[in-house]
Amino acid sequence: MIRVSDVRFRHAAAGPEVLRGVDFAIAPGEVVALLGPNGCGKTTLMRCVSGQWRPTAGQVTVAGHAVANQPARRRALMVASVAQDHEMSFDYDVFEVVLMGRTAHVGAFSAPGRRDRQAAEEALAQVGVSALAARRFAELSGGERQMVMVARALAQAAPVLLLDEPTSHLDLRNQLLVLQTVRAIAAQRGLTVLMSLHDPNLALAFADRVLMLADGGVHADGPAPQVVTAANLATVFGVEAEVVELAGRHAVVARRAI
Numbered sequence: 210m211i212r213v214s215d216v217r218f219r220h221a222a223a224g225p226e227v228l229r230g231v232d233f234a235i236a237p238g239e240v241v242a243l244l245g246p247n248g249c250g251k252t253t254l255m256r257c258v259s260g261q262w263r264p265t266a267g268q269v270t271v272a273g274h275a276v277a278n279q280p281a282r283r284r285a286l287m288v289a290s291v292a293q294d295h296e297m298s299f300d301y302d303v304f305e306v307v308l309m310g311r312t313a314h315v316g317a318f319s320a321p322g323r324r325d326r327q328a329a330e331e332a333l334a335q336v337g338v339s340a341l342a343a344r345r346f347a348e349l350s351g352g353e354r355q356m357v358m359v360a361r362a363l364a365q366a367a368p369v370l371l372l373d374e375p376t377s378h379l380d381l382r383n384q385l386l387v388l389q390t391v392r393a394i395a396a397q398r399g400l401t402v403l404m405s406l407h408d409p410n411l412a413l414a415f416a417d418r419v420l421m422l423a424d425g426g427v428h429a430d431g432p433a434p435q436v437v438t439a440a441n442l443a444t445v446f447g448v449e450a451e452v453v454e455l456a457g458r459h460a461v462v463a464r465r466a467i
């Protein structure tokens with residue numbers, strides 16, 4: 210489980226405080242969406258949760274251990290992240306990229322074994338991109354890369370999965386495919402999932418809970434339909450919208466920017 214305790218963050222000592230006392234916990238098996246306007250600090254928060262950035266104050270723990278204090282290998286066994294952009298400095302094929310997700314499981318002087326290759330194959334199959342395995346990663350489309358990076362994070366088999374805008378390059382079917390796969394695997398393996406999203410409808414459809422960030426803090430935190438409301442969309446996003454209920458599901462109909 211993730212525990213974020215009164216986290217504060219500034220990018221530069223003299224700069225503005227981007228996160229100003231963010232506090233929440235996520236239980237195993239829970240899928241939480243992080244919603245908030247551009248520049249509100251979603252990526253910054255994800256990087257603090259992954260341990261990549263150390264909060265200016267407060268702390269993040271995973272299963273009781275502070276992530277920022279862990280060596281990279283141990284952190285990779287605790288948290289798997291999919292970042293927003295997927296540049297690779299070398300020319301790897303897709304299978305190699307997914308196999309890299311297993312690095313923390315492989316001994317310092319060993320090569321990936323049969324179990325690692327099997328985990329990589331399974332992850333590619335789960336995300337539905339086995340057919341890409343032999344392609345050069347650099348030649349893939351943005352959406353294909355995103356699917357491969359989700360497979361790599363699943364192959365990593367960490368108890369916490371962080372996804373920063375996992376649907377941003379994806380077509381409609383692949384948006385649904387990635388999020389339904391993440392949900393199913395979270396339930397199956399009891400993963401703790403935090404994902405930033407831009408589309409409140411995807412949050413309503415796939416998240417158990419929504420954290421809405423505004424002004425460096427948590428503006429609202431609760432079950433998706435209680436957080437994705439017309440009032441919060443107006444206050445936090447400056448959008449006039451209606452939230453309708455159709456066949457037991459909620460959907461946002463955005464009318465205009467206020």
Ligand SMILES: Nc1ncnc2c1ncn2[C@@H]1O[C@H](COP(=O)(O)OP(=O)(O)OP(=O)(O)O)[C@@H](O)[C@H]1O
Nearest residue numbers: 220221224227245246247248249250251252253254
């Ligand atoms: N490396 C950096 N150095 C200085 N400021 C930064 C850096 N990265 C982000 N910021 C600033 O921190 C604030 C939060 O940025 P962040 O990327 O966390 O927002 P976000 O909510 O993920 O935005 P978006 O939805 O546009 O991706 C912004 O004002 C941004 O300009």
